[in-house]
Amino acid sequence: MALTPVTTAAPLPPGPESRQPTRPWPASVTMAGTLSVAAACMIIFNEYLRAVEARAAAWLYSQLLDETTAAVRTALLVNFNNMKIVGVDVTQSCSSSLLVPPFLLMAAAVLLSARRTAREVLGGLLLAAGIVALGNIIRLVAIALVTVHYGKQGYLWSHTLGGSALSMVTMVLALGAFLRYGVRGGKLERRMVPVPAQGGPA
DSSP, X not given: OOEEEEEOSOOOXXXXXXXXXXXXXXXXXXXXXXXXXXXXXXXXXXXXXXXXXXXXXXXXHHHHHOOEEEEETTEEEEEETXXXXXXXXXXXXXXXXXXXXXXXXXXXXXXXXXXXXXXXXXXXXXHHHHHHHHHHHHXXXXXXXXXXXXHHHHHHHIIIIIHHHXXXXXXXXXXXXXXXXXXXXXXXXXXXXXXXXXXXXX
């Protein structure tokens, strides 16, 4: 039976050279400026974000491991078997305050290029930021867990090796999500699939 390649996806939209901007230029500048200011604020006022992350990590730790936890300012405290209290401080280098701003700046650049709608760019940005935040909270819980059971040596290993590896994986996933949905707009590529030809020889 003869096979004839046919397209199964809708035709691709016009290329960037023929596509008209979908937003007025002043609106793009305003949104890009807002994202840039937000990136700067996350770095300058990082202590507030670190406190939120400490509380979120304390809650997740208590839900997963049934231990008494608390968050004091930027520190995650674990009361292990009511015998000892172990604390892990969420420093700026361990928080999302340094990981999310690059995505805010990339989103601002895409908005200024006028090649994607604000909905696409902001949707990709929110997805990437969510991946970074969730990954970092899981990282904090893992570091606290290892520290509780293995002490200072466990903290050093989990922070420098395990934590760094998890951060790299999280950033790769977040970057891929942003490029897929915020930059490319989630468009499907044209694919060629062989199907039986109409009236061909058997």
